[in-house]
Amino acid sequence: MKTKDKIIHTSLKLFNERGERQITTNHIAAELGISPGNLYYHFSNKQEIIRSIFDLYVAQLESSFRPHADQRLSLEHLTQYLDASFELMWRFRFMYANLLELLARDAELEQKYQALQLELANWSRDILFQLRESRFLSGDDATMAELADSVKFIIGAWIGYQSAQLKGGEITKPRLYQGVLKILFTLRPYFTEESQNIYQDLHQHYVKCAERSE
Amino acid sequence: MKTKDKIIHTSLKLFNERGERQITTNHIAAELGISPGNLYYHFSNKQEIIRSIFDLYVAQLESSFRPHADQRLSLEHLTQYLDASFELMWRFRFMYANLLELLARDAELEQKYQALQLELANWSRDILFQLRESRFLSGDDATMAELADSVKFIIGAWIGYQSAQLKGGEITKPRLYQGVLKILFTLRPYFTEESQNIYQDLHQHYVKCAERSE
Numbered sequence: 001m002k003t004k005d006k007i008i009h010t011s012l013k014l015f016n017e018r019g020e021r022q023i024t025t026n027h028i029a030a031e032l033g034i035s036p037g038n039l040y041y042h043f044s045n046k047q048e049i050i051r052s053i054f055d056l057y058v059a060q061l062e063s064s065f066r067p068h069a070d071q072r073l074s075l076e077h078l079t080q081y082l083d084a085s086f087e088l089m090w091r092f093r094f095m096y097a098n099l100l101e102l103l104a105r106d107a108e109l110e111q112k113y114q115a116l117q118l119e120l121a122n123w124s125r126d127i128l129f130q131l132r133e134s135r136f137l138s139g140d141d142a143t144m145a146e147l148a149d150s151v152k153f154i155i156g157a158w159i160g161y162q163s164a165q166l167k168g169g170e171i172t173k174p175r176l177y178q179g180v181l182k183i184l185f186t187l188r189p190y191f192t193e194e195s196q197n198i199y200q201d202l203h204q205h206y207v208k209c210a211e212r213s214e
Numbered sequence: 215m216k217t218k219d220k221i222i223h224t225s226l227k228l229f230n231e232r233g234e235r236q237i238t239t240n241h242i243a244a245e246l247g248i249s250p251g252n253l254y255y256h257f258s259n260k261q262e263i264i265r266s267i268f269d270l271y272v273a274q275l276e277s278s279f280r281p282h283a284d285q286r287l288s289l290e291h292l293t294q295y296l297d298a299s300f301e302l303m304w305r306f307r308f309m310y311a312n313l314l315e316l317l318a319r320d321a322e323l324e325q326k327y328q329a330l331q332l333e334l335a336n337w338s339r340d341i342l343f344q345l346r347e348s349r350f351l352s353g354d355d356a357t358m359a360e361l362a363d364s365v366k367f368i369i370g371a372w373i374g375y376q377s378a379q380l381k382g383g384e385i386t387k388p389r390l391y392q393g394v395l396k397i398l399f400t401l402r403p404y405f406t407e408e409s410q411n412i413y414q415d416l417h418q419h420y421v422k423c424a425e426r427s428e
Binding site: 097098099100101103104110113114117146149150153154156157158160161163164165166167169182185186189190 | 311318374375396
């Protein structure tokens with residue numbers, strides 16, 4: 001791995017584990033065993049590292065949630081989407097937890113974030129329409145669009161909200177699996193008759209994930 | 215109104231309108247036309263004012279959401295709950311928007327907040343059970359409890375999430391009415407056959423509120 005990428009991944013790890021506010025570029029250089037000068041050769045400040053982490057986040061979002069045209073979805077796809085929701089929240093948890101602060105601090109990041117939100121809104125809606133097309137869900141267009149917005153809201157808001165409920169604000173894997181279960185609960189009334197057993201299997205699977213990761 | 219109460223209400227107004235971070239005790243004293251010394255006679259710092267605002271918030275929550283035992287709910291009650299959700303979000307919007315920051319800064323406030331969350335979880339569950347008892351909603355106990363948790367999540371997380379979607383983070387009344395509509399959408403699948411027209415009326419009412427307040 002190139003030094004630049006190592007800096008990005010190590011920063012992400014430290015931000016997640018110890019909180020972005022606590023971590024300076026010196027901590028990052030020390031963790032990597034490189035000199036601060038070497039770090040500054042790649043990034044002129046912490047804010048630039050955060051922007052690179054955001055680019056990584058966008059790339060993972062695209063590969064997980066950008067739907068293919070006219071795709072026929074299988075149970076595997078549905079599980080992939082739910083797993084990706086969890087992975088995304090877990091992998092970038094410091095960003096979800098500090099979102100407003102990070103955006104207030106950096107107008108360029110704010111602009112990127114808001115442009116991404118519009119894309120995400122479209123992707124979520126397209127995925128919900130495909131889930132209806134593939135007979136997992138049923139409901140009119142307006143309902144599917146509102147449901148897509150609810151799912152996007154849960155993923156986007158879950159960590160910030162859960163952090164406030166927890167002493168010290170530290171987020172745990174079971175809490176994030178509760179978020180996946182919340183998505184499932186929100187979709188449940190729209191699962192078709194023929195997909196009821198699929199709903200049950202998914203629900204049991206993620207209840208187990210939440211327990212296993214305690 | 216006593217000076218102490220005036221300080222609390224003026225601070226709340228300034229925090230909401232200009233952001234808590236921008237406002238110092240000097241701004242508050244100037245807005246009231248009193249000397250900083252007079253303000254310090256009542257509060258030793260801004261943090262103490264924020265705690266008093268929190269007490270006001272708890273009092274409004276109690277008077278709006280603490281359910282009476284064995285209450286038979288009417289349409290009026292349901293509208294009151296939805297109106298109260300809006301009022302609460304609007305009236306204390308700076309707190310919802312800065313929640314994690316406020317809690318990270320003040321361990322006493324964090325403790326109060328988390329104790330309140332447990333109470334709120336009970337109240338929400340009791341209200342949902344009463345809504346079922348009064349034949350507005352139907353569903354088993356586990357479903358009603360999860361639904362109560364969803365409603366609590368929407369009220370608690372809506373402003374933080376919406377602020378991130380808006381350039382400059384400024385929250386508007388229509389955005390908050392969208393939150394009320396999100397609560398209604400989440401409850402919709404559980405409205406009983408006999409309450410379908412009530413759902414439709416409530417939905418139209420809050421769509422109009424969202425448009426009127428633009």
